[in-house]
Amino acid sequence: xxxxxxxxxxxxxxxxxxxxxxxxxxxxxxxxxxxxxxxxxxxxxxxxxxxxxxxxxxxxxxxxxxxxxxxxxxxxxxxxxxxxxxxxxxxxxxxxxxxxxxxxxxxxxxxxxxxxxxxxxxxxxxxxxxxxxxxxxxxxxxxxxxxxxxxxxxxxxxxx
Amino acid sequence: xxxxxxxxxxxxxxxxxxxxxxxxxxxxxxxxxxxxxxxxxxxxxxxxxxxxxxxxxxxxxxxxxxxxxxxxxxxxxxxxxxxxxxxxxxxxxxxxxxxxxxxxxxxxxxxxxxxxxxxxxxxxxxxxxxxxxxxxxxxxxxxxxxxxxxxxxxxxxxxxxxxxxxxxxxxxxxxxxxxxxxxxxxxxxxxxxxxxxxxxxxxxxxxxxxxxxxxxxxxxxxxxxxxxxxx
Numbered sequence: 505x506x507x508x509x510x511x512x513x514x515x516x517x518x519x520x521x522x523x524x525x526x527x528x529x530x531x532x533x534x535x536x537x538x539x540x541x542x543x544x545x546x547x548x549x550x551x552x553x554x555x556x557x558x559x560x561x562x563x564x565x566x567x568x569x570x571x572x573x574x575x576x577x578x579x580x581x582x583x584x585x586x587x588x589x590x591x592x593x594x595x596x597x598x599x600x601x602x603x604x605x606x607x608x609x610x611x612x613x614x615x616x617x618x619x620x621x622x623x624x625x626x627x628x629x630x631x632x633x634x635x636x637x638x639x640x641x642x643x644x645x646x647x648x649x650x651x652x653x654x655x656x657x658x659x660x661x662x663x664x
Numbered sequence: 665x666x667x668x669x670x671x672x673x674x675x676x677x678x679x680x681x682x683x684x685x686x687x688x689x690x691x692x693x694x695x696x697x698x699x700x701x702x703x704x705x706x707x708x709x710x711x712x713x714x715x716x717x718x719x720x721x722x723x724x725x726x727x728x729x730x731x732x733x734x735x736x737x738x739x740x741x742x743x744x745x746x747x748x749x750x751x752x753x754x755x756x757x758x759x760x761x762x763x764x765x766x767x768x769x770x771x772x773x774x775x776x777x778x779x780x781x782x783x784x785x786x787x788x789x790x791x792x793x794x795x796x797x798x799x800x801x802x803x804x805x806x807x808x809x810x811x812x813x814x815x816x817x818x819x820x821x822x823x824x825x826x827x828x829x830x831x832x833x834x835x836x837x838x839x840x841x842x843x844x845x846x847x848x849x850x851x852x853x854x855x856x857x858x859x860x861x862x863x864x865x866x867x868x869x870x871x872x873x874x875x876x877x878x879x880x881x882x883x884x885x886x887x888x889x890x891x892x893x894x895x
Binding site: 515517519520545546547548549553554556593594596606607641653655656657658659660661662 | 680681682683684685686687689690691692693694695696697698699700892
């Protein structure tokens with residue numbers, strides 16, 4: 505229980521333009537699923553650790569209404585984009601996103617396996633978007649690999 | 665941008681950790697946020713429950729005292745309390761006896777389908793959400809688990825096809841997909857007045873989320889999702 509609560513309280517921060525862009529990508533692929541990487545930083549402020557997402561990389565691949573597969577070529581391309589765009593030690597692949605068109609926010613067994621295999625670090629999060637119901641949520645896995653929804657805040661830069 | 669050396673955390677991962685505050689006002693405006701509220705409430709559940717019980721006990725005590733002092737005032741109230749208790753008991757019995765849960769789905773279609781499901785876990789998504797434009801309507805759908813094997817799920821559904829096509833409709837016109845894979849046993853398709861009744865059996869796993877799509881095949885190349893069941 506305490507472990508679950510700790511993960512629920514883990515925070516994800518992102519920006520409105522990033523989320524809007526990801527949702528647009530998911531709508532573009534309807535009725536099929538869309539998938540991609542979340543780019544950002546693993547941050548600490550005081551005793552709090554959080555994931556900051558400031559970009560995303562869509563990944564091409566074969567998809568249907570029920571599944572989406574990342575192909576090796578797309579994965580390589582995405583990593584090259586990351587290297588080229590952010591040549592610093594701060595930016596990382598901090599997770600992944602994929603859409604569930606019309607069937608809500610959850611991590612399926614396959615999603616959980618993907619999270620365990622490819623995104624095992626504490627800063628790794630999974631963003632699930634339902635572009636039909638217009639909902640999204642961020643997930644992590646608990647110590648016993650159960651999907652847990654984590655807190656998030658979406659921000660917009662105030663222009664001076 | 666300044667470069668930072670990777671920091672080794674106590675968990676042993678080599679991670680580039682950036683020490684920076686999260687976005688906050690006045691530089692940033694909060695657009696949307698979500699945080700769990702249930703967990704802190706769960707922890708406080710015991711004191712809240714105690715307070716409610718104490719308040720109920722106090723009210724009962726006050727009413728008992730007043731009832732003793734002014735018995736004529738509470739004749740009507742006693743009757744009301746008895747009646748409420750009786751109706752609550754009836755509801756409980758109804759839930760215990762009933763083995764199936766019937767849900768009527770309200771959707772934007774002119775006539776909503778009636779779905780009878782053995783489990784409240786099963787969610788039926790009407791075809792309006794499925795980007796289907798073919799004039800075919802699911803009238804009702806009954807889901808029944810096999811008594812001997814709960815992994816076998818029987819789907820019995822009626823569909824009306826409008827405008828009625830002068831083509832023979834048989835098993836080939838219906839497909840049941842489970843998580844995108846062909847997992848169908850279409851037992852029978854029979855025509856009953858203006859409806860087609862389809863009987864199908866599928867195998868579902870013990871755990872995990874399962875998505876079943878009922879498809880109507882218009883031709884070899886064109887098909888339409890009538891309904892999606894999520895269990």
